[in-house]
Amino acid sequence: MQLKPFKCLIREKCGLSFDDSREAILTEGIKSRLSRRALASHEEYLDLLAREPHEFNSLLNLITVNETYFLRESVHFTLLTEKLLPDMLAGKKGGRIKIVCAGCSTGEEPYSIAMALMMKFGPAFSRLFSLVAFDIDEEALGKARAGLYPGHSFRGVPDHIQKVFFREQGNGFRINDAVREGVEFLRLNLFSDSYPETVMNADVIFYRNVSIYFEPGAQQRIFRNLAGMLNEKGYLFLSSAETSVHDIGVLSLIEMEGIYLYGKGVAVEIGERRKQPDGRPKPFSAAPPGVPGAAAAGTKRPVIRKKDEPHQDFDRALALAGGKKYDDALQLTERIIGMQPSFVKAHMLRAGILINLQRLDEAETVCLCGMGHDQWNLEGHLLLGLIARARGDVEEAKKRFKKAVYVKSSCWLAHFYLAEIYRGEGDRQPACREFEIVIKLLEEKGFSEHGLTFFSLSFPMEQVVHLCRHNLAEMKRGKA
Numbered sequence: 001m002q003l004k005p006f007k008c009l010i011r012e013k014c015g016l017s018f019d020d021s022r023e024a025i026l027t028e029g030i031k032s033r034l035s036r037r038a039l040a041s042h043e044e045y046l047d048l049l050a051r052e053p054h055e056f057n058s059l060l061n062l063i064t065v066n067e068t069y070f071l072r073e074s075v076h077f078t079l080l081t082e083k084l085l086p087d088m089l090a091g092k093k094g095g096r097i098k099i100v101c102a103g104c105s106t107g108e109e110p111y112s113i114a115m116a117l118m119m120k121f122g123p124a125f126s127r128l129f130s131l132v133a134f135d136i137d138e139e140a141l142g143k144a145r146a147g148l149y150p151g152h153s154f155r156g157v158p159d160h161i162q163k164v165f166f167r168e169q170g171n172g173f174r175i176n177d178a179v180r181e182g183v184e185f186l187r188l189n190l191f192s193d194s195y196p197e198t199v200m201n202a203d204v205i206f207y208r209n210v211s212i213y214f215e216p217g218a219q220q221r222i223f224r225n226l227a228g229m230l231n232e233k234g235y236l237f238l239s240s241a242e243t244s245v246h247d248i249g250v251l252s253l254i255e256m257e258g259i260y261l262y263g264k265g266v267a268v269e270i271g272e273r274r275k276q277p278d279g280r281p282k283p284f285s286a287a288p289p290g291v292p293g294a295a296a297a298g299t300k301r302p303v304i305r306k307k308d309e310p311h312q313d314f315d316r317a318l319a320l321a322g323g324k325k326y327d328d329a330l331q332l333t334e335r336i337i338g339m340q341p342s343f344v345k346a347h348m349l350r351a352g353i354l355i356n357l358q359r360l361d362e363a364e365t366v367c368l369c370g371m372g373h374d375q376w377n378l379e380g381h382l383l384l385g386l387i388a389r390a391r392g393d394v395e396e397a398k399k400r401f402k403k404a405v406y407v408k409s410s411c412w413l414a415h416f417y418l419a420e421i422y423r424g425e426g427d428r429q430p431a432c433r434e435f436e437i438v439i440k441l442l443e444e445k446g447f448s449e450h451g452l453t454f455f456s457l458s459f460p461m462e463q464v465v466h467l468c469r470h471n472l473a474e475m476k477r478g479k480a
Contacts (some may be wrong), residue, residue, distance in 0.1 A: 001027060005046055010063075013056065014136060015191035015218030018063075029062035061139040068108045070115075070149075071156040073208065076237050077116040079259050080204065084235055085120075088203060089128065091233075096130045100202040102190060102226060103210030104133035107144025107183070108153055111175055113206065114182045115165050126182045132199055134188035141185050147175040190222045195229060202229050208239040211246070220248060227251050232265040240409060244376055258402045310340040314349070321353050321454050329353055344370045345453055348379040352454035360387050378407045378451050382414060394421060404451065412441040413450040416464070419471070428475045435468040 003023060010016050010026075018026045030045065033055070039045045049056050071077065088097050101110040110133035117125040135141055150172050154162055166173040186198060190210070205226055211219045227250045230236060236251060243260050247253045251262035313336050320329035333350035336343055347370025354363035364387050371380040385400030398421050404414035419434030441449060447461040 001030070001042055003027065006030060006042075006049070009046065009049060010060075011215065011218070013191070014060070014189050015214045015222065016063075017213065017215035017218070025063050029059055032062055033059050057136075057138060061137050068105050068209065069153045069155050069157075070108045071112050071161075072109065073239060074112075074156065075259055076206075076208075076261075077112060079256060079261075080113070080237075081116050081120040083256060084204065085117075085129075088233075096128060097203045098130045098132065098201060098231075099204045100199050100206070100229065101131075101133035102199075102205060102207040104135050104141075104144060104185070105137070106140045106149075107133065107147070107185070108149070109133070109206060109208065110144075110183045110185075111147070111179055114179045115161070117182070118165075118179060123178055129182075130184070131182055132184045132186070132202075134186045134199060136187065136189050138187055141187055144183075144185050145180075147180045148172050149175070190225070191218060192225075195225065200229050201231050203231050203234045205230055205234070205236040208237060208242070211238065211242050216245075219245065223248070224250055227264065230264045234264045235266075236262040236264075238262070240406060244407065260406055310336045310343055310346070313339075314343070314346055317346070317349060318453065321349065326353050326357060342373045344374050344377055345379075346370075347373075348377070348383060349453045351383050352379075352452060355383060355386055355390070356454070358390075360390055363387055376407050378404055378411060379453060381407060382411070382451050385414070385417060389417065389421075394425070397421060408451065410441055410445055410449050411451040412438050412445070413452070415441065416468070419468070423471060423475065432472055432475055435472050439465055439468050 003018070003026060006026065007018050010018070030042070034042070034045050036058075037045065037048065037055070039048065049059065085097065099113060101113070104110050110131055114125070114131055117129055117131075121128055133144070135144075148169060149166075154166075154173070162173070165179055166175055184198070186196075188195065188199065207223075207226055211222065214222065223246050226236060230251075238246060238261070240260070243253070243262075246262070251264055252266055254261060254263050254266060313332055317329045317332040317336065320326075320332065330350060330353055333346050333353070336346040337350070340346070347366055351363045351367040351370070354360075354366060364384065367380055367383045367387070371377055374380070381400045381404040385397045385404065388394075388396035388400060398418065401414045401418045401421070404411055405418070408414075415434045415437045419431050419438060422428075422431035422434060442461055442465050447464075
């Protein structure tokens, strides 16, 4: 079957992208509708799709992914009810605060929000808030309106919350009427040129685990549309895996209590976007100042070089560092950075070696220089966290390791150091959570996901896992 014309039509009409990993879903959907409509060829069905909106919607119902569950990334709901909404209510002069769920699927997300609102503001939460949810999949919306869910939708829900908000019915659980009536559902294509008034002027938008199904151009178009829906001083949540790719200058990426989200017209932005904060060094055009051999202004360098010479030198420098020939490795990284100042991994290798030599101030300068070229560099945040930890600056270390987790949630080393920090502060619950994450990541993904180019930890993965289990057991017994 030639899928390309089907992919093009779907992308044109609603922006959805089907890469190789999702082709099987598209193929099965087309085969199912071909059989249902008793058509003889794929060409006939493609023509029908282009002409009949109802048939296009029927195919979409089969090929859109509706995998979700209640209280997914529940820290977002905590921030919403404990910080954002109380502040909004305090400054609200009249009318209800509008919360919108874009791409709500079968309703678990908007109902999770409604549950959080009821727990914080009481059964009459609808007097204070309007909650609107929309999706392109009419079949999914039908399930959302019915409010009847199978057991696997509750894998993130504590038993006592499930008992309060749901009653068992047949083979599933039905949400109570007070929650269900607090959410308005409607069908809407995110890729539309304009949105209805019902969803406009939102104070908070949830757009989580949706954009991953769109190609980059569609992601940006939709994000701009959602930004246009949002009121001034409003906020937009994405999943942690989607947040960084939407930092395109449309909304301000901000951090609140370790959580990253977008704001419209808000005063606080991460690092004063596109500037270096706190008087730290700006990006350099050559080697860091104070390093021997740094190029003076106007000095010309030889330009006749093999294209891959910096990368060959990098491999040599990494081997030298592994063999503890640190002075030679530092000389070579200096040369690499001189040849190619934007070679971020060379900056990070140099910083890692300097940390190993306890030359922390130099390491910080080199690290910040590299991050001037890539402020969301995982290794940069890890190394700055290690520097802060070595200096005894716990809050700065915690901030850096949290950012590392935000950049790559599978980085077990960042989780490990967060666990150690929380344990040192006597904060058992987050410490246990982080140690459990480390164990799971190491067992599922292995040792290599530590995130560092030069990693001098000599003991094996099994010892890290054993240490985490030991610390967990000690904390659960109340000894740590």
